[in-house]
Amino acid sequence: MSEQVLVADTGVSKVKHVVLVLSGKGGVGKSTVACQLARCFDQLGARTGLLDIDLCGPSVPKIMGMERQLVHTTTKGWLPAFVDPAHARFPVLSMGFLTDDPDAPIIWRGPKKNSIIKTFLEDVRWGELDVLVIDTPPGTSDEHISVCEYLHTFDPDGALLVTTPQNVSVTDVKKELSFCHKIGLPVLGVVENMSGYVCPHCTTCTNIFSSEGGRLLAQEAGIPFVGKIPIAPALCECEERGVNPLTVPEAAASLAPLMEFAKSFLAAPERARKPAADAATATAASS
Amino acid sequence: MNFFGEIGACGPERRSCVPAAAPAPAHCPGPESEAAGTSSACAGCPNRAICASAASRRTTVDPDLAAIRQRMASVKHKVVVLSGKGGVGKSTFSAQLAFALASAHERCGADGSGSAREPLQVGLMDVDICGPSIPRMLGIEAEDAVMQQTAGGWTPVYVNDNLAAVSVGFLLEDPDEAVVWRGPKKNGLIKQFLREVEWGELDYLVIDTPPGTSDEHLSVVQYLKAANPDGAIIVTSPQDVALIDVRKEIRFCQRVGLRVLGVVENMSGFVCPCCRKESTIFPKTSGGAQKMAQDFGIPFLGKIPLDPLIARSCDEGRPYFAAHPEAEASQQFFSIFDGVLASLGEQHSA
Numbered sequence: 001m002s003e004q005v006l007v008a009d010t011g012v013s014k015v016k017h018v019v020l021v022l023s024g025k026g027g028v029g030k031s032t033v034a035c036q037l038a039r040c041f042d043q044l045g046a047r048t049g050l051l052d053i054d055l056c057g058p059s060v061p062k063i064m065g066m067e068r069q070l071v072h073t074t075t076k077g078w079l080p081a082f083v084d085p086a087h088a089r090f091p092v093l094s095m096g097f098l099t100d101d102p103d104a105p106i107i108w109r110g111p112k113k114n115s116i117i118k119t120f121l122e123d124v125r126w127g128e129l130d131v132l133v134i135d136t137p138p139g140t141s142d143e144h145i146s147v148c149e150y151l152h153t154f155d156p157d158g159a160l161l162v163t164t165p166q167n168v169s170v171t172d173v174k175k176e177l178s179f180c181h182k183i184g185l186p187v188l189g190v191v192e193n194m195s196g197y198v199c200p201h202c203t204t205c206t207n208i209f210s211s212e213g214g215r216l217l218a219q220e221a222g223i224p225f226v227g228k229i230p231i232a233p234a235l236c237e238c239e240e241r242g243v244n245p246l247t248v249p250e251a252a253a254s255l256a257p258l259m260e261f262a263k264s265f266l267a268a269p270e271r272a273r274k275p276a277a278d279a280a281t282a283t284a285a286s287s
Numbered sequence: 288m289n290f291f292g293e294i295g296a297c298g299p300e301r302r303s304c305v306p307a308a309a310p311a312p313a314h315c316p317g318p319e320s321e322a323a324g325t326s327s328a329c330a331g332c333p334n335r336a337i338c339a340s341a342a343s344r345r346t347t348v349d350p351d352l353a354a355i356r357q358r359m360a361s362v363k364h365k366v367v368v369l370s371g372k373g374g375v376g377k378s379t380f381s382a383q384l385a386f387a388l389a390s391a392h393e394r395c396g397a398d399g400s401g402s403a404r405e406p407l408q409v410g411l412m413d414v415d416i417c418g419p420s421i422p423r424m425l426g427i428e429a430e431d432a433v434m435q436q437t438a439g440g441w442t443p444v445y446v447n448d449n450l451a452a453v454s455v456g457f458l459l460e461d462p463d464e465a466v467v468w469r470g471p472k473k474n475g476l477i478k479q480f481l482r483e484v485e486w487g488e489l490d491y492l493v494i495d496t497p498p499g500t501s502d503e504h505l506s507v508v509q510y511l512k513a514a515n516p517d518g519a520i521i522v523t524s525p526q527d528v529a530l531i532d533v534r535k536e537i538r539f540c541q542r543v544g545l546r547v548l549g550v551v552e553n554m555s556g557f558v559c560p561c562c563r564k565e566s567t568i569f570p571k572t573s574g575g576a577q578k579m580a581q582d583f584g585i586p587f588l589g590k591i592p593l594d595p596l597i598a599r600s601c602d603e604g605r606p607y608f609a610a611h612p613e614a615e616a617s618q619q620f621f622s623i624f625d626g627v628l629a630s631l632g633e634q635h636s637a
Contacts, residue, residue, distance in 0.1 A: 062527065236570055
């Protein structure tokens with residue numbers, strides 16, 4: 001391990017920006033957005049970390065190609081797994097790293113989940129980071145309340161909401177929006193995922209889950225629309241194999257909106273500890 | 288069943304290098320023992336109060352369980368729809384299953400058997416507290432559907448004469464309002480749903496759940512235990528990212544003693560509406576749900592292809608198979624429903 005880790009601080013006190021990826025609905029691509037957004041940040045040269053607080057169904061290890069990785073304990077706290085272990089770069093932490101048997105269910109009620117989330121934020125050696133991306137489970141319950149309560153003192157930059165275009169999903173995301181308002185978490189933008197599928201046989205684009213739901217939601221709620229990520233088999237393929245999709249041109253193309261978002265997020269002047277409104281307008285102006 | 292013990296046992300098998308969040312003291316008598324919270328080893332343990340209160344609670348039986356058993360006595364079959372993964376189509380499947388069961392006797396008549404059987408009475412309970420999708424999928428808008436509270440309990444919302452539903456969606460004034468509840472509050476509502484809803488005589492109660500293996504799932508299983516649930520139907524999509532979560536859910540069922548009626552693979556292949564050729568969106572890297580069902584030795588009920596019209600039917604709150612009876616997905620739905628009925632030892636359609 002390099003010097004950098006040895007002098008690093010425990011907890012998230014040296015993390016400049018925190019972005020939460022939220023969605024009321026399950027299976028809309030929160031983990032995809034969280035992992036790939038983190039990869040975009042990393043590619044842009046920002047010191048990036050990725051935390052997965054979906055305890056019952058962690059997908060981050062699979063998508064990052066980091067299954068069977070280990071978390072180590074040290075005298076100064078837990079040492080997360082690294083995407084680039086040689087340089088101790090890009091720390092990742094997930095419940096998936098704490099179970100021996102990948103099929104073993106985590107059957108935990110709220111209080112136990114809250115305590116592990118606190119540990120993830122307090123006792124893990126995140127070190128000095130520019131951005132920490134946090135992937136969440138679906139809903140507005142224990143995990144979300146806990147992570148927001150804890151992060152409150154650190155003034156997180158805000159939340160990126162993920163939705164699929166159909167009404168059923170948009171309804172759930174509206175709830176998440178109301179959750180953000182209730183707890184005073186700024187909304188950085190809305191990503192519409194699984195937006196259209198191009199048939200490989202006849203190249204007709206079908207909107208499997210209808211279309212435009214995300215954009216309409218963003219307009220209605222007056223929040224920035226980050227963009228649409230199409231259903232891209234190349235991207236699915238990368239995630240199944242844990243390959244970095246930014247190295248695969250076909251898959252990288254579908255992630256363009258996230259890359260744009262990451263660029264404008266990092267480029268926004270004086271982002272650190274800025275009030276919510278500024279952060280939102282900065283993103284809106286550039287998208 | 289001692290659930291407190293279950294939860295304790297179900298924690299992740301931690302590696303030795305990782306400390307537990309609140310490590311048990313050296314001579315911990317175990318939360319299920321008689322001495323829980325009172326033995327000398329418990330002094331100073333952060334969990335002492337919890338263990339002690341649970342131990343005292345165990346001596347008295349939860350009176351609600353008896354009430355739930357009594358309420359559920361008039362429900363013939365209770366089926367839970369589960370999936371570790373979100374967005375794989377639990378609510379879609381639950382809603383279509385409920386629609387199908389509610390129209391089963393009509394199909395019977397159409398086939399010419401024509402017996403003057405009573406229609407089946409079907410209930411659909413949505414215990415996804417934070418993201419209820421059932422109201423929309425049944426075509427009930429929140430404004431005109433409110434669960435009435437009467438002396439006997441809550442009256443469910445009726446879609447048809449023989450199809451009723453309960454959901455937290457019917458309790459909200461503003462459908463966009465977030466339900467920001469921690470576990471205990473969710474458990475309380477689920478208990479109320481099970482104990483206080485006046486279903487009347489039901490042939491089937493389908494219970495739709497949120498993703499995961501947490502409060503809602505433990506509560507449903509724990510409370511239903513008194514009323515002998517038939518089992519669980521597991522819904523998944525074919526890709527590995529979903530299957531790793533679904534495997535956990537199957538292990539959950541095994542641990543809590545809930546029978547798995549079968550596995551349904553949803554979003555299995557996409558048929559282009561333009562050229563009718565099939566392509567794969569979610570790749571089956573490890574053989575898909577069929578192989579997983581084989582590995583676990585549980586029945587595989589079938590595959591439902593991805594059809595844009597299913598999403599549209601759900602948005603409009605209508606039974607998909609009634610609008611598109613000739614479609615491939617409808618045929619699959621029917622064969623899966625027959626499989627479910629067979630596993631319950633029932634036959635309704637010809």
